[in-house]
Amino acid sequence: MRDFYGTAIDTPLMLGTAQYPSPEIMERAFHASGASVATVSLRREAGQGQALWDVIRGLGVHVLPNTAGCHNAREAITTARMAREVFETNWIKLEVIGHADTLQPDPFGLLEAAEVLAAEGFEIFPYTTEDQILAQRLVDAGCRVLMPLGAPIGSGLGLNNRYGLKTLRAAFPDIPLVVDAGLGLPSHAAAAMELGYDAVLLNTAVAQAGDPVAMARAFGLAAQAGALATAADPMEPRDMAAPSTPVIGKAWL
Amino acid sequence: MADITVIGAGVAGLWAAWALSKAGLTARLIDRRGPPGPHGCSWWAGGMLAPFCEGAVAEPPIVTHGERAAAAWAEVTEVTRHGSLVVALERDRGELARFARRTQGHEQVSDALRDLEPGLPGPAEALFFAAESHLDPRRALADLVAALAARGVQIEQAETSPDDIAGPVIDARGMASPLPGLRGVRGEMATLRARDISLTRPVRLLHPRHPLYIVPRAGGHYMVGATQIESMDRRGISARSVLELLSAAYALDPRFGEAELVETGADLRPAFADNVPHLIRRGRVLHLNGLFRHGYLMAPALAQQAADYLTQGIKGDLFHED
Numbered sequence: 122m123r124d125f126y127g128t129a130i131d132t133p134l135m136l137g138t139a140q141y142p143s144p145e146i147m148e149r150a151f152h153a154s155g156a157s158v159a160t161v162s163l164r165r166e167a168g169q170g171q172a173l174w175d176v177i178r179g180l181g182v183h184v185l186p187n188t189a190g191c192h193n194a195r196e197a198i199t200t201a202r203m204a205r206e207v208f209e210t211n212w213i214k215l216e217v218i219g220h221a222d223t224l225q226p227d228p229f230g231l232l233e234a235a236e237v238l239a240a241e242g243f244e245i246f247p248y249t250t251e252d253q254i255l256a257q258r259l260v261d262a263g264c265r266v267l268m269p270l271g272a273p274i275g276s277g278l279g280l281n282n283r284y285g286l287k288t289l290r291a292a293f294p295d296i297p298l299v300v301d302a303g304l305g306l307p308s309h310a311a312a313a314m315e316l317g318y319d320a321v322l323l324n325t326a327v328a329q330a331g332d333p334v335a336m337a338r339a340f341g342l343a344a345q346a347g348a349l350a351t352a353a354d355p356m357e358p359r360d361m362a363a364p365s366t367p368v369i370g371k372a373w374l
Numbered sequence: 375m376a377d378i379t380v381i382g383a384g385v386a387g388l389w390a391a392w393a394l395s396k397a398g399l400t401a402r403l404i405d406r407r408g409p410p411g412p413h414g415c416s417w418w419a420g421g422m423l424a425p426f427c428e429g430a431v432a433e434p435p436i437v438t439h440g441e442r443a444a445a446a447w448a449e450v451t452e453v454t455r456h457g458s459l460v461v462a463l464e465r466d467r468g469e470l471a472r473f474a475r476r477t478q479g480h481e482q483v484s485d486a487l488r489d490l491e492p493g494l495p496g497p498a499e500a501l502f503f504a505a506e507s508h509l510d511p512r513r514a515l516a517d518l519v520a521a522l523a524a525r526g527v528q529i530e531q532a533e534t535s536p537d538d539i540a541g542p543v544i545d546a547r548g549m550a551s552p553l554p555g556l557r558g559v560r561g562e563m564a565t566l567r568a569r570d571i572s573l574t575r576p577v578r579l580l581h582p583r584h585p586l587y588i589v590p591r592a593g594g595h596y597m598v599g600a601t602q603i604e605s606m607d608r609r610g611i612s613a614r615s616v617l618e619l620l621s622a623a624y625a626l627d628p629r630f631g632e633a634e635l636v637e638t639g640a641d642l643r644p645a646f647a648d649n650v651p652h653l654i655r656r657g658r659v660l661h662l663n664g665l666f667r668h669g670y671l672m673a674p675a676l677a678q679q680a681a682d683y684l685t686q687g688i689k690g691d692l693f694h695e696d
Binding site: 142143144145146148171172173176275331 | 431432433475476555556557558582583604606645647648649650
């Protein structure tokens with residue numbers, strides 16, 4: 122498995138820490154899912170929420186701070202610097218939102234912020250579109266992970282552009298790729314892993330499920346199933362039916 | 375000398391003193407700031423007694439105990455039993471279906487909605503929770519203080535902690551209590567005065583980003599709230615929250631755009647990791663804490679379990695020993 126800035130993760134699931142019914146349910150969801158990375162937000166949620174932060178630290182997973190809610194490069198850069206101080210990690214999920222309603226990434230602000238932060242030694246996980254040219258620019262800027270969106274944040278629509286995600290995988294065989302945002306069902310996670318992605322990142326689909334703990338487990342299993350399938354070299358789909366039992370040699374009865 | 379000393383005169387402490395007094399015990403009630411006021415989070419509550427709606431995300435004890443809250447409160451203050459409404463904007467109708475799946479005690483209303491709330495312009499359909507109710511928190515606190523006074527329990531203003539007191543103590547100090555695992559969850563509210571709007575029951579707006587509730591109060595006042603932020607920040611409401619709350623209110627009924635913004639407030643609600651209130655015995659101190667956003671809904675049940683334990687040794691489902 123590809124590693125993330127030199128850190129190997131045990132399972133291909135990354136989970137967000139917002140919107141759970143209670144911290145206890147969040148903790149149980151993490152354990153049930155086997156997630157190996159927790160994203161945390163510095164804005165509002167973690168403002169001075171020491172108690173929640175203690176719970177997250179107790180999960181025993183890698184912490185990936187994000188710049189959620191930042192609408193321009195400058196805001197994102199400031200938040201990233203603060204996050205490095207607070208969470209004591211160079212990892213940053215870089216999110217620069219371009220549109221308040223659709224929450225689409227702002228590709229230009231993202232690249233600008235990535236260039237600045239890479240120079241400061243940050244290990245950037247950019248929340249990006251599946252656009253290949255932008256991806257190349259981000260890699261040129263120093264990003265060694267790419268996180269294209271499956272669908273708009275919180276929409277639960279799944280993989281909106283399978284072609285784009287597949288192309289990105291083919292174009293960047295050595296860069297760890299994570300489908301971030303838009304997943305609604307475990308089958309979406311499995312599908313992303315079957316495209317050869319290295320991990321999936323989600324929050325709402327688990328936190329806002331009727332039973333977040335059960336849904337977390339389902340996503341954990343699905344992501345691992347997808348990863349196993351990819352490693353097992355799946356068959357190519359074909360139009361011609363192929364009998365799995367040969368006809369020749371069948372007994373005459 | 376009193377049988378029990380209660381420290382903290384928020385909704386939990388007042389109810390504890392009330393339940394003890396009714397159980398025949400003499401209680402002393404002490405608060406470092408005196409009677410309830412803006413210094414305590416009970417002051418800023420919405421006053422919805424909505425166990426079924428809360429059940430969409432809360433643990434089962436909130437629903438089962440909460441169902442009896444309205445009857446308990448009706449002994450001391452005015453409770454408006456008009457039910458409550460849950461609505462969603464047209465594009466978020468899926469949210470309404472999801473909420474309906476996860477709650478009990480509701481009926482789907484469309485045409486009947488106009489009879490329930492003739493002034494509500496927006497939504498075509500709603501969930502009506504007929505058995506829910508609401509009260510005015512500040513009036514309820516004052517009524518409870520008066521009811522206690524009638525039984526000879528006065529609130530003493532003094533800085534004290536359980537260590538200073540001999541004999542059994544109930545610690546209902548909320549965030550001031552040094553309990554492990556207790557955290558603050560920030561809530562923010564605004565009060566609007568809109569004389570031309572005439573809602574008679576709480577309305578919840580389901581919104582993927584900015585959920586909102588509006589609770590009618592006397593004199594055309596409406597309490598608007600819903601923010602829930604994992605933060606220990608005790609400062610006033612943020613500009614962002616004002617924008618979000620008021621935009622959501624405006625989306626529900628554009629006439630709120632012309633309303634007078636009378637008051638804003640913010641405070642921390644004490645909560646345990648499961649967001650359920652607990653009764654925790656540590657030696658001779660009984661802690662009543664972690665009422666989270668369910669202070670008015672859960673204080674009567676929590677207080678009753680405290681009284682049952684102290685008078686008969688009964689350990690209810692909210693009781694824990696440390």
